[in-house]
Amino acid sequence: METTPSTKISYIFLCSLVLIFSMPWSTRAQIHDRFLQCLHSRNNDSISQVIYTPTNSSYNSVLQSSIQNIRFISPMERKPLVIVTPLNDFHVQSAVICAKSNGFQIRVRSGGHDYEGLSSISYYHQPFVIVDMRNLSGISIDTESKTAWIGVGVRLGELYHAIAEKSPNLGFPAGTCPTVGAGGHISGGGEGTLTRKYGLAADNVIDAKIVNADGAILDRKSMGEDLFWAIRGGGGASFGVILEYRLQLVSVPSIVTVFTVNRNLEQNATKLVHRWQQIGYQLDRDLFIRLLITQARSGQGGNLTVQVGFQSLYLGTVAKLLPLMQESFPELGLRREDCTELSWIESALYFAGLPTGSTVNDLVRSTPYPKNYYKNKSDYVVEPISEVALEGLWKRLFEEGAEAGMLILSPSGGRMFEISDSETPYPHRAGNIYQIQHISSWTEENNANSQRYIDWVRRVYKYVTPFVTKSPRAAYLNYRDLDLGANREGNTSFAQASIWGMKYFKNNFYRLAHVKQEVDPSNFFRYEQSVPPFSSS
Structure with a gap:
């Protein structure tokens, strides 16, 4: 039988189920408890309100609320042992440090629109935690400099609405779906109706804050230009947990x-x-x-x-x-x-495809359809x-x-x-x-x-x-497609990952892998289509 990327993923998933359920319950419980103890030791009681485990009554609703593709809401899908919904940067930092020290994978979720569900599920056997960024949704707009700092939990509709409240003549070039999270959207490029005029969302990022694999919080100056380059179109989840972006806003006419x-x-x-x-x-x-x-x-x-x-x-x-x-x-x-x-904000509502009678205030709703x-x-x-x-x-x-x-x-x-x-x-x-x-x-x-x-x-x-394009047949990262290929369990080599990586990034995949080697050589931030370190084999 011919082996396709999809059958490989299915095989990984089946193997994962065997490994997970063959792991003694006491072992899984110990891993779970050590992770929680680590979080509490770094945060006292302040983090308790943002931790969800399968024993919490709210666990399923929090897990499913941001999964936009309901193909991945299924009893058969592997679920995270813990969901953390941080209230501040230190909570994110703690989640990274505690996950790494206890052998957890991290899945970072902003709006939950990953086409293959990879911000919410895993096909690997390693226990994982979802860091759901929904609460990091602050927006600070400076109309004089035409810039904005935004948390990655901000949804595009919220961003557009906040900009329009400050000025009818400012906008931002990003996508048309109002519930898409800014974090993943911008880190993958970000196309929309203003792209021909101003380029991608990622082209209009002028600073950022990120938690790296060591748990350090870095801005553009301290992270360096290579990492700053990588998180503007290369997929942030391969390199760390992005906290905020500073955006260059753009001019739009009154009509x-x-x-x-x-x-x-x-x-x-x-x-x-x-x-x-x-x-x-x-x-x-x-x-x-x-x-x-x-x-x-x-x-x-x-x-x-x-x-x-x-x-x-x-x-x-x-x-x-x-x-x-x-x-x-x-x-x-x-x-x-x-x-x-x-007005420009009304055009955002028009392209959002919301029901007749909707108003611009509906752009800030998390589930408009x-x-x-x-x-x-x-x-x-x-x-x-x-x-x-x-x-x-x-x-x-x-x-x-x-x-x-x-x-x-x-x-x-x-x-x-x-x-x-x-x-x-x-x-x-x-x-x-x-x-x-x-x-x-x-x-x-x-x-x-x-x-x-x-x-x-x-x-x-x-x-x-x-x-269409050839050698490679190109694809857009934000339209994630596991048919193109996927990383195997553990460390995938650069050559193996190039099967899908060259399609998304062409020759930029080489530089991305070199950046990964520099900032995360142990490949802590990894998932089914994450960029591997260049030296991995």
């Missing part, structure tokens, strides 16, 4: 314009998508147009078709947008009535896909499982083409005209249905192989 124009196959969608590929990345950098592609019912007879939503943010008024669109993309036929003028099961993958494209190949792709949207599917095509260009591939660990810059996010999202609990939807997204991913 922005949004629109979503839907076109199906009967309305020339194929030619419009082909044209968008040619011009989307070359548009004025104040104009962002992404595509949302789904299966739909046509208005003519209700037959199945493919619908493409052209969804846009323009940093300016309708009066300026319409002539720009007429010049750049007249084929779309944008009309004034398609457009809505908003129901959780789903999902499996996502990613690609980057350097040349337009032909109309013939697009028609082949549309056929996949009529297959079994496609009803749960969506493709999101997000343009690059603008500021992204001006930043070098090695400026941060995120390498997908000049030459990449757009990114594809392959999505399968469903609500049924039936395992057979789950596999049907997962199989569909993998088939689509396989179909587009000839049309």
Whole structure:
């Protein structure tokens, strides 16, 4: 039988179950007790209120509250022996020191949106603790310097709301989902509607605080430029526990314009998508147009078709947008009535996809919409896909499982083409005209249905192989995908980890591994897709 990354992960998990349940209960209890004793000895009683063990009545609710992909809420998943929800930096420092001294792994959780659940679960047999950063959610904004210090437990919606309360003309270039935690999002890059104008979230970080593998709390000056480079796109959890980021805020106009124009196959969608590929990345950098592609019912007879939503943010008024669109993309036929003028914070609400009637205050809610099961993958494209190949792709949207599917095509260009591939660990810059996010999202609990939807997204991913980047086939770290490969139990070699690492980071993976060797040579901060020390074998 052919061994795939998924079967390897399953094998690791099964072995883990055997090892865990073969460990004497007294041994597990001793490890657990020593860890708790260590925490209490460093904090007196102040930490008791933020420790959750399986004997606590709140344990399951705290564990599950931040797991956004409910594929990983299952009795079969390994659970942490302890969850710590720190109230301050010293609590985090203590958790790191006590975990390391007692043989615990650490899983760091900000918003819990890791696509493969790795901030909440582990496929390894070693006992682990979740350090859930939800309480480290302070926001301090200085409008004069246009900067903000934020705790990594801040969610993007909270960040946007806090900025808008201080100034309607300041914003931050990050993602569209308001419940995503800033910590993981920024440390993996952070793409959004302002990316073409200002780059990634990580490109706009000017300082940070982190707890390293020795338990020391470091800022940019004391951590050094190599580690500061690594945690701005290389995934912070490989290198330590990030506490705070200092952000450079960006200017936004008082009025922005949004629109979503839907076109199906009967309305020339194929030619419009082909044209968008040619011009989307070359548009004025104040104009962002992404595509949302789904299966739909046509208005003519209700037959199945493919619908493409052209969804846009323009940093300016309708009066300026319409002539720009007429010049750049007249084929779309944008009309004034398609457009809505908003404030920037209202545009964040628009892209969040919250229910009709929601207000900007709903951006600060931690659970604004129901959780789903999902499996996502990613690609980057350097040349337009032909109309013939697009028609082949549309056929996949009529297959079994496609009803749960969506493709999101997000343009690059603008500021992204001006930043070098090695400026941060995120390498997908000049030459990449757009990114594809392959999505399968469903609500049924039936395992057979789950596999049907997962199989569909993998088939689509396989179909587009000839049309996307090669050597390596690139992927986006924040769209975590264990199909790409995973580290084995213990210390994985750099060569073995390169199977997936080069896809996320290209040649920046070498520098990341050298930084890891310098700051965490014992590989304490490790997980299924963590960066290994360069010398590991």
